[in-house]
Amino acid sequence: MQEVLVPGLAAMPGVHGVYALWPRNLEDSPPAIACQVLVTFASRADLERMLASEERRQLRPQVAEAVSMFDGSISHIEFVASAPPNPLLKSIP
Secondary structure (H helix, E strand, C coil), X not given: CCCCHHHHHXXXXXXXXXXXXXXXXXXXXXXXXCCEEXXXXXXXXXXXXXHCCHHHHHHHHHHHHHHCCCCCCCCCCCCCXXXXXXXXXXXXX
């Protein structure tokens, strides 16, 4: 994951950043998660560019190999992040 997939994702066109998130401390019996990979983009257009890229197609065999190492499921979730509120800005009534 750290040596092949993360650098491979980071090298794709349109990718702003890649982070492998490894659980360290768990509370309240969460689902069993081995790793989450967070890929960030500056825009929707950058996401689309990555999805259509030849680099993505070339990385697919390594992704399949990594997936075969795990029991369970692999899924993609698209999140939209909001910026934290800026306390220096006044709210408009």
